[in-house]
Amino acid sequence: MGLLHLAAAVDQPSVHDAGSYVDLARLAERGGLDFVTLDDTFARPGLDALAVLSRVAPETGRIGLVPTVTTTHTEPFHVQAAVATLDWISRGRAGWRLDVSTTEGEARLFGRRHAAAADALWQEAGEVADVAAKLWDSWEDDAEIRDEATGRFLDRDKLHYVDFQGASFSVRGPSIVPRPPQGHPVRVVDATEGQARRTAAQYADVALVRAASAAHAGAVRDQLRSEAVEFGRNPDDLRVLASLLVDLGDGEHAAEPGHGGGGPRQTAQGPLYRGGPVDLAELIAAWHADGTVDGFHLTPVEPRRDLERLVNGTVALLQHRGLFRTFYPGSTLREHLGLAKPANQYVVTGGAS
């Protein structure tokens, strides 16, 4: 059994001021959570998620910041640069939750291509994840030399063209942004469904699984780990978190059958846990103890109220029982997750510029 990892969503419908997001991220940071997520699509009302978490970065110190950035109608080069920049401004706390835009409505906002099937779009998302890592590696960590004797700011032998050719795009490289502090910011994929799961197995550092039962979550985790092996990865480099909606509003609901101690139930919005913070702590401890998942990603139904109860109730109890960190021993998101800084693929392979 590895360390327990906890993450929370800070989504707030119809909230456009920075302060509210800063408050929630700080609250989550007080609980020592690994990271917060902020979801995004071009179709739902709301601000650009990566921008919001960039605004949050200077006002937080340790917590990981994971915005959703879609890959269907965006430019891979811009996306990787923005994620790398979030990593720079947060000093190594950036993640990136990949998602795709499947609707014709989203396609019409851009007018460049038609809607496509999720399978094809997740295939492309995998290519974007791949080229992003190549571009992050396109500068070796010590490429900047400032060598006065030769007048060279840069050792250009330590910069690399990526010459990536995907099914629908190509990128020459190198990136405009030097290699970010984590090497590769943490890539997160919701692996609940079909093709997304293969993309997660191949590229994700963290996979989210919306599952109403421990058995289901565990089965998906096993599948992700074995597919990761097929892709030549060490399965221990992949964290699998169960993703639940949580409603900690009314203590009395915990007593109802099917809630609280009875575990989450499936709803139209996804698996929902409704009950008290203490019972949620029990559930987290139980699923984690038997190795079903590496941790949890929790989306409060009522953002502020439920996050407060999560941190002050559930997390405090898990800490008290020695199951969750009481402070951040590391400073980067990779360190929180127990993931090493990846080797630079161009250094490893000796790839020529």
Added chain:
Amino acid sequence: MTAGRKYMHLAAHFPGVNNTTVWADPRSKSQIEFSSFEHLARTAERGLFDFFFLAEGLRLREHKGRIHDLDVVGRPESITVLNALAAVTERLGLAATVNATFNEPYELARRFATLDHLSGGRAAWNVVTSSGAFTGENFRRGGYLDRADLPHSRLRSSGGTPITRATEFVATTRELWDTWTPDGVSRPFAHRGQHFDIAGEFTVPRSPQGYPVVIQAGDSAEGREFAASTADVIFTRHGTLEAGRSFYADVKRRLARYGRTSDDLKIMPGVSVVLGDTAAEAQEKATEIRRQQVSPQNALLALEQVWGTDLSSYDPDGPLPDIDPVPESSITQGRTRRGDTVAIAEKWRALSREKGLSIRQTVIEASGRQSFIGTPEAVATELDEFVQRDAADGFILVPHLTPGGLDEFVDRVVPLLQERGAFRTEYRGTTLRSHLGLSDPVWKG
């Protein structure tokens, strides 16, 4: 404020990526770390500047087929940095350069509206376009770029007057910013033009400024016209007082055609400033900075850019080449062309002969000195004169050092400008539009 005296507007350009940023100086620090951006932005805000300006890079420059390695290079993505700077500043405007060629209106309108919300109304967009397949190699759009994207091009004819992608791009983003009523109701949009055919719903409510401020950089006739029709600020080249007055009059004259007044467009040349306790000391410092900016290697590179061929065997401390430049050379990629290279080469040779200068000395001499050199008093007086005599509405300062390059100006020149009644002593408003004295855009429902 003296009756009739114009207030000057000031902005700061992050030194960043170019051959005027000196990296071989013990005071030069990271161009990537957030702390450098924070230091410069906080300094600009301490000096009550209107805005802080970030340039953009989309492809590393190349020279002789290899990545150019002599200048500061590598930078974070601008809008993301500005969102973070919004957390550590309160009033300072935040301007990002973003290319209209390799972006789409919906996404960019959303990103700027978001920055405007998160900063409480301080966002600005410097609109640029890219001409090229070289940069395009990094982008999806690069694969099907056509000449319609070029500023001077004839466009796909679909009836009516052809317009550039940049013009339609900005107009489209403003349509998107107008889709929310001031009282918060979202309505669907549909735009069908020569470059964009899009429809749907814009998902960000009207931002504090209504429209983020639009900046146009460049002095060409097309650029002036675009600025007159569309921009709130024009970022121009600095020259003599007379050249400035002529440019200023020309651009302001164009405004009426678009139903705009002289106050609707601010003219702000990019300038560099060198200060000293005496005029002589300032001159000495200016010369030393020029020597730092033009290293021996950089001198040869500048020469190769003009001659269009490999001159690495030449001694930077020796005489200029006798051979003539290679016309139409593509030796350098990713930077603006130098124009008529044969004429430039002849001019440089003449300069070298006349003053007995080496290659490096010639490049230093020919490639321009700093804009304002002198004591704080002299510089304040001269800056004010440019503004009072209608050669500029203000200045975009381009420091040569990261991150301390603005400190001295803010500490020594700003107070003098304030004493003269030439610059604000406090921020009156909270938005960038209020700093610039721009009216709020009328909502076009």
